[in-house]
Amino acid sequence: xxxxxxxxxxxxxxxxxxxxxxxxxxxxxxxxxxxxxxxxxxxxxxxxxxxxxxxxxxxxxxxxxxxxxxxxxxxxxxxxxxxxxxxxxxxxxxxxxxxxxxxxxxxxxxxxxxxxxxxxxxxxxxxxxxxxxxxxxxxxxxxxxxxxxxxxxxxxxxxxxxxxxxxxxxxxxxxxxxxxxxxxxxxxxxxxxxxxxxxxxxxxxxxxxxxxxxxxxxxxxxxxxxxxxxxxxxxxxxxxxxxxxxxxxxxxxxxxxxxxxxxxxxxxxxxxxxxxxxxxxxxxxxxxxxxxxxxxxxxxxxxxxxxxxxxxxxxxxxxxxxxxxxxxxxxxxxxxxxxxxxxxxxxxxxxxxxxxxxxxxxxxxxxxxxxxxxxxxxxxxxxxxxxxxxxxxxxxxxxxxxxxxxxxxxxxxxxxxxxxxxxx
Amino acid sequence: xxxxxxxxxxxxxxxxxxxxxxxxxxxxxxxxxxxxxxxxxxxxxxxxxxxxxxxxxxxxxxxxxxxxxxxxxxxxxxxxxxxxxxxxxxxxxxxxxxxxxxxxxxxxxxxxxxxxxxxxxxxxxxxxxxxx
Numbered sequence: 001x002x003x004x005x006x007x008x009x010x011x012x013x014x015x016x017x018x019x020x021x022x023x024x025x026x027x028x029x030x031x032x033x034x035x036x037x038x039x040x041x042x043x044x045x046x047x048x049x050x051x052x053x054x055x056x057x058x059x060x061x062x063x064x065x066x067x068x069x070x071x072x073x074x075x076x077x078x079x080x081x082x083x084x085x086x087x088x089x090x091x092x093x094x095x096x097x098x099x100x101x102x103x104x105x106x107x108x109x110x111x112x113x114x115x116x117x118x119x120x121x122x123x124x125x126x127x128x129x130x131x132x133x134x135x136x137x138x139x140x141x142x143x144x145x146x147x148x149x150x151x152x153x154x155x156x157x158x159x160x161x162x163x164x165x166x167x168x169x170x171x172x173x174x175x176x177x178x179x180x181x182x183x184x185x186x187x188x189x190x191x192x193x194x195x196x197x198x199x200x201x202x203x204x205x206x207x208x209x210x211x212x213x214x215x216x217x218x219x220x221x222x223x224x225x226x227x228x229x230x231x232x233x234x235x236x237x238x239x240x241x242x243x244x245x246x247x248x249x250x251x252x253x254x255x256x257x258x259x260x261x262x263x264x265x266x267x268x269x270x271x272x273x274x275x276x277x278x279x280x281x282x283x284x285x286x287x288x289x290x291x292x293x294x295x296x297x298x299x300x301x302x303x304x305x306x307x308x309x310x311x312x313x314x315x316x317x318x319x320x321x322x323x324x325x326x327x328x329x330x331x332x333x334x335x336x337x338x339x340x341x342x343x344x345x346x347x348x349x350x351x352x353x354x355x356x357x358x359x360x361x362x363x364x365x366x367x368x369x370x371x372x373x374x375x376x377x378x379x380x381x382x383x384x385x386x387x388x389x390x391x392x393x394x395x396x397x398x399x400x401x402x403x404x405x406x407x408x409x410x411x412x413x414x415x416x417x418x419x420x421x422x423x424x
Numbered sequence: 425x426x427x428x429x430x431x432x433x434x435x436x437x438x439x440x441x442x443x444x445x446x447x448x449x450x451x452x453x454x455x456x457x458x459x460x461x462x463x464x465x466x467x468x469x470x471x472x473x474x475x476x477x478x479x480x481x482x483x484x485x486x487x488x489x490x491x492x493x494x495x496x497x498x499x500x501x502x503x504x505x506x507x508x509x510x511x512x513x514x515x516x517x518x519x520x521x522x523x524x525x526x527x528x529x530x531x532x533x534x535x536x537x538x539x540x541x542x543x544x545x546x547x548x549x550x551x552x553x554x555x556x
Contacts, residue, residue, distance in 0.1 A: 048477045180507070
């Protein structure tokens with residue numbers, strides 16, 4: 001089957017849903033939303049915990065409720081403008097915006113789009129990605145897989161649990177499994193700080209007296225058919241296990257919460273350049289990749305800690321697609337690069353490309369490498385002169401940091417703006 | 425004189441606070457960076473409350489479970505007992521988001537409500553058609 005659309009969106013999680021709705025509000029009429037799962041909402045329906053929407057809706061919702069708000073709008077406001085295809089897998093995207101997808105009803109689909117939004121989200125790092133020695137028994141899950149079993153499919157994946165990694169999903173699953181009657185023995189974090197939100201540490205671990213051990217990791221997994229025990233050890237400054245500190249913990253289940261990787265196979269195959277740190281495409285302030293008209297938002301671009309920020313990014317893209325299709329935009333003579341400096345792991349967007357009349361400021365998102373208190377975030381020009389400066393009480397790698405770049409400092413002479421975070 | 429250590433979750437700073445108390449009453453809070461910390465310390469010390477999100481079994485639905493939550497926060501100490509009570513509940517499909525699944529959970533006056541829709545299974549159709 002051959003189809004033509006003004007906009008094709010790949011992925012109907014919070015990013016894709018927001019992009020679809022906002023594109024529609026900005027005059028884009030002929031939109032196709034492609035989703036590989038049976039339902040819309042991406043990962044949200046399995047995130048049954050509360051804590052969503054505090055930023056965006058100013059009220060506290062669960063994941064499924066947050067998703068439903070957008071799905072409802074899509075059903076009510078745009079019965080004709082957005083075509084939705086679920087259980088549809090995109091298998092290829094070319095640089096000239098041809099998409100090949102498959103599903104049971106249509107078979108092979110050839111879609112030609114004028115603009116494409118990449119909203120494929122991310123996936124969890126697995127045991128293989130961190131290479132733990134030992135046997136290969138059953139009982140080793142990523143936290144998100146366990147979450148789907150428990151919350152959607154109705155299975156308890158185990159009874160005695162060790163969680164490796166203090167990412168948010170790991171901590172949330174430690175609570176969830178405890179509530180469902182499992183015993184979570186410990187959560188291990190190789191770094192000296194939590195990689196998740198402080199609220200999750202308090203309400204998921206402390207509330208249930210689940211110990212969180214920093215500077216610890218699993219050095220061995222043992223078990224015949226099923227996991228029987230793990231060996232855990234403290235690590236030194238170079239994250240190497242200290243043999244004298246090894247101890248055995250009996251358990252039948254290991255949950256991994258060891259990081260998320262943006263799912264960019266389609267992006268890579270289309271030849272779009274990725275940022276080695278975010279593992280997402282390099283984008284301008286419209287979240288547009290190096291191929292004009294191909295945009296990216298949400299966790300496929302960089303891993304967010306709040307769905308609310310994913311929605312915000314989806315909306316940026318929705319508006320940008322509207323302008324792109326109307327050719328209502330003006331490029332700068334040359335782009336200004338935003339460069340990560342001291343203690344900044346990455347920045348998004350990575351460059352500023354457009355002159356936008358009336359724009360006052362541009363929000364820049366970043367993640368720090370190490371936690372620090374009482375810091376100053378400085379915006380520096382090519383010669384190291386301070387163009388802008390913000391105070392911040394605390395920064396941690398677990399919480400995304402944002403600053404505004406005032407439009408007035410964007411001078412045509414500037415090639416790079418470096419963002420540096422140092423103690424005040 | 426008693427001492428309790430708690431971490432404030434009002435914002436990302438996560439102040440480590442020490443609460444001193446006598447006969448169940450707070451006498452001082454140390455370590456908070458702002459007034460929100462005092463309020464949080466008081467709530468957490470006197471009667472910590474939590475929203476309880478979990479799932480309930482669905483009969484005849486396109487999915488085996490529906491996600492639910494307590495409409496308001498309930499006392500933290502009741503969470504595990506509430507889970508035992510919720511484990512006994514079954515609900516017939518279809519389930520609508522916001523539908524009350526159980527009134528007055530454990531005498532708290534708080535209802536348990538569905539947080540998603542679950543359609544009824546029409547057994548004549550293959551499952552992938554129903555979910556459309």
